[in-house]
Amino acid sequence: MGSNPLRRDGSSRREKGRKRRWGRRHNPDGTMTLVEHLYELRYRLTVAFAALALASLVGFWWFENGPLGIPSLGKLLTDPYCSVPEPTRVQLGQGGCQLLGTAPLDAFMLRLKVAMSAGAVLSSPFWLYQLWSFITPGLYAKERKFALSFVGFATALFAAGAVLAYFVVAQGLLFLLGFGGQTVAIALTGDKYFGFMLGMLVVFGVSFELPLLVIMLNRLGVLTYDKLKRWRRGLIFGLFVFAAVATPGQDPFSMLALALALTALFELSVQVARLHDRRKARQRLAEGWDGLSDDEASPLQHEPEPIPEPEPVGNPEPSRTSPPQAKAAEPRRGGYDDVT
Template identity: 40%
Template structure:
């Protein structure tokens, strides 16, 4: 019974890391253990991705196979084939798909381990907002990836129709997979842009009025980023990505205005005063009267005599 009570009263590792009682060696050991568990989760996800690589590849090839220029007719049957240049390209392609799927499937494990290591260093309200932002970040990334999947078909249609090779056209499988995955990651990452602005606003770094004043640079940088980073040479993907970033920026500004109104920002004592307005000076002058009489100084006592110090032989023994 005593052993049970002692275990219940013992602080957890989270509490020890929060109050600073955990030593540096304990932090390093905890980091090692969490990295090991995260690696196991990623390894399990890769194994699952290796098993599911065939249906995932068939899903990724749908935008290409839906184009009429990608269909070849052999013995009266329609085929959608790719070109494989290297001997091991098929195996490398399966491993790449397994790695992507493994990162997604193992995300709950390695993200939890990362959060469990960082969370003790945050305050309670910081952990609360971190939960909110993470819960928003995942749907935003998924929305951007789904939109990119729809954009790939239109982009390929424009590329195939604008080319000079004619129909049918076969693509190299590695280049096509890199094109699709780059579009998915790019759109998903770009959709996290408003979260950065919201984090700055909720942290009190910038106000909503300041964010709204940045609309010209934001529009220009959105189109410049989309033009440079998008692997799609056509205008469809670039314009759609930049437009989505601008819309998300406006939504983030609207939420920032609501947050500022809730917190009462912009209602400071000098918020409604013009910068060029002169502040009034209060007339608090006090008339100077006659000086008070000064009392005579009191006499100062003389110094007391200082005793003569003892010789060294009398102050110290033979040990000191």
């Protein structure tokens, strides 16, 4: 009975010590056992999902409410559809701009879907930080600095692609719904429209990560500037094909906007690769590595220091306490040596 509180107290202390080891202050090299990695992963996932759930609740409330003069989330997402001329779309309710629902749970499920999507975006700094904190202990200082800039640029490019998609959606809907003319009026359901809208935002945002992929492959030595220059026409043609296939609406405005934006970003990444390869060539030339084959040894940067000549070592003096070796080596008298 007396040992149980001590055991529980000792285990709690070990748990606190294990949690303290996750921080960089107490564990700068990031060395942990497998069990500690699993505990940390569970903790990071719990915090990330808690942030996602809280942000989803905020998005669920924001769907119909506009705080601090900001338009509601539902209004922001339906503005591209509402910008289509009235004869092209069906008027519902009191003549306002509304989407169609065909089942009792459509409104709730649609609002929940949009709230979770908005929660993933709003909570992205929190779950990205948890992911970053879990990966960082296994990286060197230079790798951590490069990865941090990579994540920052990736976030900015994704946001730029989503903003472009938001303004392109209106022109795409106007083109697609205009085929009905005065004969056919389209009434979009909420599920179809928000699926189309979110698909456009995701496709444009992910596609805008192309320059980071090219720059990363160039820094790893997989894609050099010479290869990119030779493959430029084929790669640009592939970007247009990708835009034609990946765009959810399949309208020419969305495809052309995505293809032109990707081409501009690709050209920017090619120029960054050119500057990087030029800097590496100057470095190789300054260090004397230029023109060396793969089997040839690279020159040393500094002159090696000469190795001093070894000093002669004298014969060790015999120990006074050791028995004399001469007497031990003498043959025994009266033994086999006396037999002739």
